[in-house]
Amino acid sequence: MKREMTGAKMVVQALKDQGVDTVFGYPGGAVLPIYDEIFLQNDIRHILVRHEQGAVHAAEGYARSTGKPGVVLVTSGPGATNAVTGITDALMDSIPIIVLTGQVPTFMIGSDAFQEADTVGITRPCTKHNWLVKDTDKLAETIHEAFHVATSGRPGPVLIDIPKDVQFATGTYVPPKPSTSHYQPKVKGDIEEITELVAAIEKAKKPVFYTGGGVINSGPGASQLLRELVDATGFPITSTLMGLGAYPASGANWLGMLGMHGLYEANMAMHDCDLLIAVGARFDDRITGRIDAFSPNSIKAHIDIDPSSINKVIKTDIPIVGDVAHVLEDVLKIWKSRGRKTQAEAVQKWHAQIDEWRKVNCLAYRPSEKTIQPQYALQRLEALTKGHDRYVTTEVGQHQMWAAQFMGFEDPNRWMTSGGLGTMGYGFPASIGVQIAHPEALVINVAGDASWLMNMQEMGTAAQYDLPVKQFILNNERLGMVRQWQELLHGSRYSHSWSESLPDFVKLAEAFGAKGIHCDDPAKLDDAIMEMIEHPGPVIFDCVVEKHANCFPMIPSGKAHNEMLLGDASTEGAIESGGAVLV
Amino acid sequence: MSALHIKKGSTRHSAYNLRPTFSDVEERHTIAVLVENEPGVLARVIGLFSGRGYNIESLTVAEVDHTGHLSRITIVTTGTPQVIEQIKAQLGRIVPVHDVHDLTVEGPAVERELAILKVVGQGDKRVEALRLADIFRANVVDSTLNSFVFEITGAPDKIDAFADLMRPLGLTEIARTGVAALLRGD
Ligand SMILES: Cc1cc2nc3c(=O)[nH]c(=O)nc-3n(C[C@H](O)[C@H](O)[C@H](O)COP(=O)(O)OP(=O)(O)OC[C@H]3O[C@@H](n4cnc5c(N)ncnc54)[C@H](O)[C@@H]3O)c2cc1C
Numbered sequence: 001m002k003r004e005m006t007g008a009k010m011v012v013q014a015l016k017d018q019g020v021d022t023v024f025g026y027p028g029g030a031v032l033p034i035y036d037e038i039f040l041q042n043d044i045r046h047i048l049v050r051h052e053q054g055a056v057h058a059a060e061g062y063a064r065s066t067g068k069p070g071v072v073l074v075t076s077g078p079g080a081t082n083a084v085t086g087i088t089d090a091l092m093d094s095i096p097i098i099v100l101t102g103q104v105p106t107f108m109i110g111s112d113a114f115q116e117a118d119t120v121g122i123t124r125p126c127t128k129h130n131w132l133v134k135d136t137d138k139l140a141e142t143i144h145e146a147f148h149v150a151t152s153g154r155p156g157p158v159l160i161d162i163p164k165d166v167q168f169a170t171g172t173y174v175p176p177k178p179s180t181s182h183y184q185p186k187v188k189g190d191i192e193e194i195t196e197l198v199a200a201i202e203k204a205k206k207p208v209f210y211t212g213g214g215v216i217n218s219g220p221g222a223s224q225l226l227r228e229l230v231d232a233t234g235f236p237i238t239s240t241l242m243g244l245g246a247y248p249a250s251g252a253n254w255l256g257m258l259g260m261h262g263l264y265e266a267n268m269a270m271h272d273c274d275l276l277i278a279v280g281a282r283f284d285d286r287i288t289g290r291i292d293a294f295s296p297n298s299i300k301a302h303i304d305i306d307p308s309s310i311n312k313v314i315k316t317d318i319p320i321v322g323d324v325a326h327v328l329e330d331v332l333k334i335w336k337s338r339g340r341k342t343q344a345e346a347v348q349k350w351h352a353q354i355d356e357w358r359k360v361n362c363l364a365y366r367p368s369e370k371t372i373q374p375q376y377a378l379q380r381l382e383a384l385t386k387g388h389d390r391y392v393t394t395e396v397g398q399h400q401m402w403a404a405q406f407m408g409f410e411d412p413n414r415w416m417t418s419g420g421l422g423t424m425g426y427g428f429p430a431s432i433g434v435q436i437a438h439p440e441a442l443v444i445n446v447a448g449d450a451s452w453l454m455n456m457q458e459m460g461t462a463a464q465y466d467l468p469v470k471q472f473i474l475n476n477e478r479l480g481m482v483r484q485w486q487e488l489l490h491g492s493r494y495s496h497s498w499s500e501s502l503p504d505f506v507k508l509a510e511a512f513g514a515k516g517i518h519c520d521d522p523a524k525l526d527d528a529i530m531e532m533i534e535h536p537g538p539v540i541f542d543c544v545v546e547k548h549a550n551c552f553p554m555i556p557s558g559k560a561h562n563e564m565l566l567g568d569a570s571t572e573g574a575i576e577s578g579g580a581v582l583v
Numbered sequence: 584m585s586a587l588h589i590k591k592g593s594t595r596h597s598a599y600n601l602r603p604t605f606s607d608v609e610e611r612h613t614i615a616v617l618v619e620n621e622p623g624v625l626a627r628v629i630g631l632f633s634g635r636g637y638n639i640e641s642l643t644v645a646e647v648d649h650t651g652h653l654s655r656i657t658i659v660t661t662g663t664p665q666v667i668e669q670i671k672a673q674l675g676r677i678v679p680v681h682d683v684h685d686l687t688v689e690g691p692a693v694e695r696e697l698a699i700l701k702v703v704g705q706g707d708k709r710v711e712a713l714r715l716a717d718i719f720r721a722n723v724v725d726s727t728l729n730s731f732v733f734e735i736t737g738a739p740d741k742i743d744a745f746a747d748l749m750r751p752l753g754l755t756e757i758a759r760t761g762v763a764a765l766l767r768g769d
C-alpha cells in the first residue's frame with residue numbers, strides 16, 4: 001500500500017515495518033523532524049544516550065544479544081562524527097547496525113553550512129554501505145534496502161544520511177518487500193567442496209575445529225548444528241574471542257579460546273593438527289601468530305560467507321563460501337550418508353595428547369589472601385553468576401582477556417566484546433543495549449578502570465532508564481594491557497600507563513543515584529558480588545585488584561603457537577626486535 | 584601430497600581460481616568492474632585501493648548502460664597472485680558492484696588507450712614528429728606554425744613508445760585516458 005507522508009514520518013514508518021522496537025539516539029537540529037515523529041508515536045522506544053559513540057555501542061550490544069539489527073539516530077556534523085568509532089567497531093566485528101544521520105538541507109550541502117560534515121564521505125570506509133538520500137520518494141526504499149544490506153551476507157553497519165529538507169518534504173511511502181537488488185550473497189556452499197571436507201573429516205587423525213564470530217552471525221541454528229557435528233565426530237573445538245558460546249564451555253570437546261591470550265592446549269592443538277576446520281573465523285593476527293609457522297602440517301578447510309576472508313591471510317586447501325548454518329547442515333547430511341566415519345582410535349589418541357597439554361594448567365596464577373587477584377575476581381564472578389540468565393560485555397584490556405579465559409559461555413549471543421577494533425569504552429554502553437533488549441537478565445560489564453572512564457557519561461542513561469547493569473571494574477589503577485606490553489617490550493618503562501586521579505567509584509555511583517560497592521579484600525569478595533547481583537538497580541563495583549598482574553598465557557608478537565609464554569616463565573627478551581613493531 | 588590426499592594449496596579447490604602458490608612475483612592484471620552508477624561509487628573503488636594499499640596503474644570509468652545505470656570501471660593493477668585475488672574479492676564485496684572480471688586471467692583481451700600529445704617545435708624536429716606520427720598512425724587534431732596536437736590510440740606500451748619518441752622532438756604535454764579493455768572472441 002502506497003501512502004503519501006513526510007520524509008520524517010517515513011523514517012518512523014519504515015522502522016516500524018522493519019520490526020524495530022528500539023532506537024538509540026541523540027537529537028540535534030538536523031534530525032528534529034524525525035524526533036518530532038518519534039514524539040508522536042508509541043511503537044518505537046527511543047533511548048537517549050549521553051554521547052553518540054554510546055548510541056552505536058548500545059545498538060551493537062542490542063544487536064549481538066538479540067540477533068536483530070541495532071538502530072541509531074543522530075544529528076549531522078558532530079553527531080555523525082561522534083558515531084564513527086562505534087560504526088568502525090561494528091564493521092570490524094560484523095555487527096548489523098543501521099545508523100540514521102541528519103544532514104543539512106540539500107540546497108546547503110557543500111556550503112560549509114552549520115554542522116555540515118561530509119558524513120557519507122567520512123563513513124564510506126567504515127560502513128558496509130552508505131547512502132545520501134536526496135529525494136523523499138527514494139527514502140523508504142533506501143531504508144528497506146539498508147536493512148537488507150546490513151543483515152545479509154557478512155553483516156555490518158550501514159548509514160543513511162537524510163538532509164533536513166528531505167525529512168520535511170512529502171513523498172510516497174513504500175512498504176518493505178523482498179529485496180530485488182542485485183546484492184544477494186550466496187549462502188549455500190558448493191557441494192563438491194563440502195564433500196571434500198567430509199572426506200577430510202573421515203581421514204583426519206588430529207583434527208580441530210577453529211570457530212569464530214561467523215557462527216554467532218549465522219544465528220542460533222548454526223550453533224546447534226555445530227554442536228551436533230562436534231559431538232558426533234568427537235573432534236576437539238576451539239574458538240576465537242568472537243565465537244565464545246557457540247559451543248558450550250562445559251562441552252566435552254571444548255578446548256577454550258585460542259590465540260594470543262588463548263589456552264595452551266588450544267594453541268598447541270592448532271599447531272599440531274592435521275585437519276583444521278575454520279568455521280566463520282577470519283585468521284586474525286591475534287590467532288595466527290607468525291604466519292609461516294602457523295599450523296604447518298594441516299589441511300585447512302575454511303567455511304566463510306565472505307570470499308575475501310578466504311585466502312586473505314592463510315592459504316586454504318578446501319574453501320567453502322557460504323553461510324555457516326547452511327554449510328554445516330550439508331556437511332552433516334553428507335557425512336551421515338557416507339556412514340558417519342571418523343578415525344575414532346586416532347582421534348582418541350589425539351585427545352590424550354591434548355589432555356597432556358591441558359595438564360600444563362596454563363591459567364594457573366599465584367593466589368593471594370591479601371590482595372584480590374584479577375583472575376580470582378573473575379573466577380568468583382563466574383561461580384556466583386553462572387546459574388543466572390546472564391549476559392556479559394567487556395571493555396578492552398587485560399580484564400577482557402581474563403574474562404574470556406575464566407568465564408564460561410554455554411550459549412551464543414551471551415558474550416559481547418570489541419574484538420577487531422579493540423575499542424575501550426565499548427562495554428558500558430553495550431551493556432546498556434543488552435539490558436534494554438533483556439530487561440530481566442543479569443547484565444554485567446567486566447571493565448578496566450581506564451576503559452570504563454571512556455564512556456562513563458552513560459551512567460546518565462543507566463540511571464534515567466533504571467537499567468540494572470552491573471559495572472564490574474577490575475581496578476588496577478593502570479592501563480594494564482599497555483603496562484604489560486611496556487614491561488615485556490620496553491624495559492618496564494611505564495610511560496603514561498597509569499590511571500592518575502581516578503574518581504571514587506562509590507561516590508560516582510551515588511552521584512548518579514546508583515549503587516556503589518568497593519571491595520579490596522579477597523575474603524569479602526563473594527559477599528560483595530552477591531550484593532551486586534541482588535541489587536535491583538545499576539551498580540558500579542570497584543574491585544581493587546593486584547596492580548601488576550600480567551595476562552598469561554601469551555603468544556608474543558612475531559612468535560608461533562608453540563612458543564607461548566606461560567605464567568611463571570621468564571619474560572626477559574620474550575619479544576624480539578622483529579616482533580616489537582607488531583601490535 | 585599430504586596424508587589426507589588433498590594437495591595442499593591446490594588450485595582446483597579454490598572458489599576463485601587461485602594460482603598454485605602464494606608467489607612473491609608481481610603480476611600486472613586488467614580488471615573490469617561493472618558497477619551501479621550511483622553517487623560515490625568511484626570513491627568506494629578508489630578508497631578500497633588506497634585504504635588497503637593496492638596499486639592503481641590506470642583507471643577508466645564511464646557509464647556503459649544508460650537504461651540500467653551501469654558503469655564499467657577498468658583498472659590496471661599490479662600485485663602478487665594473492666594480492667590480485669584479494670583485490671577481486673574485496674571489489675566483489677562493494678555493494679553496488681555487480682561483476683568483477685579479471686581479463687588477464689579470462690583473456691586474451693583487447694586493451695586500448697587514447698592519448699593526446701602536444702609537440703612544440705620548428706624545422707627538422709617538426710618534420711620528424713609528423714613522420715613518426717604517420718608511422719604510429721597518430722592523427723593531427725590541432726596544428727599551429729609552432730605546434731601539433733596528436734591523437735593516438737593503442738595498447739599502453741605503444742603510447743609509451745610514441746611518447747618516448749616525441750620527447751626529444753618537443754613534447755610539452757600529454758593526456759591519457761587509461762586503459763579500456765574487452766575480452767576477445769564471443
Ligand atoms: C586486547 C585484545 C586481545 C585479543 N586477543 C585475542 C586472542 O587471544 N584470541 C582471539 O581469538 N581473539 C583475540 N582478540 C580478538 C581479535 O582481535 C579478533 O577480533 C578475533 O580473533 C576475530 O574473531 P573471528 O575470527 O571469529 O572473526 P570475526 O571478526 O567475528 O569475523 C567473522 C568471520 O566469519 C564470517 N562470517 C560472518 N557471518 C557469517 C555467516 N553467516 N556464515 C559464514 N561466515 C560468516 C565473516 O566473513 C568473518 O570472516 C583480541 C582482541 C583484543 C582487543
Ligand SMILES: Cc1ncc(C[n+]2csc(CCOP(=O)(O)OP(=O)(O)O)c2C)c(N)n1
Pocket residue numbers: 395396397398399400422423424425447448449450451452474476478479480481482
Ligand atoms: C580507544 C582506545 N584507546 C587506546 C587503546 C589501547 N589500549 C588497549 S588496552 C589499554 C589499557 C586498558 O586499561 P584498562 O581499561 O584499565 O584495562 P586493563 O588492561 O587494566 O584490564 C589501552 C590504553 C584502545 N584499545 N582503545
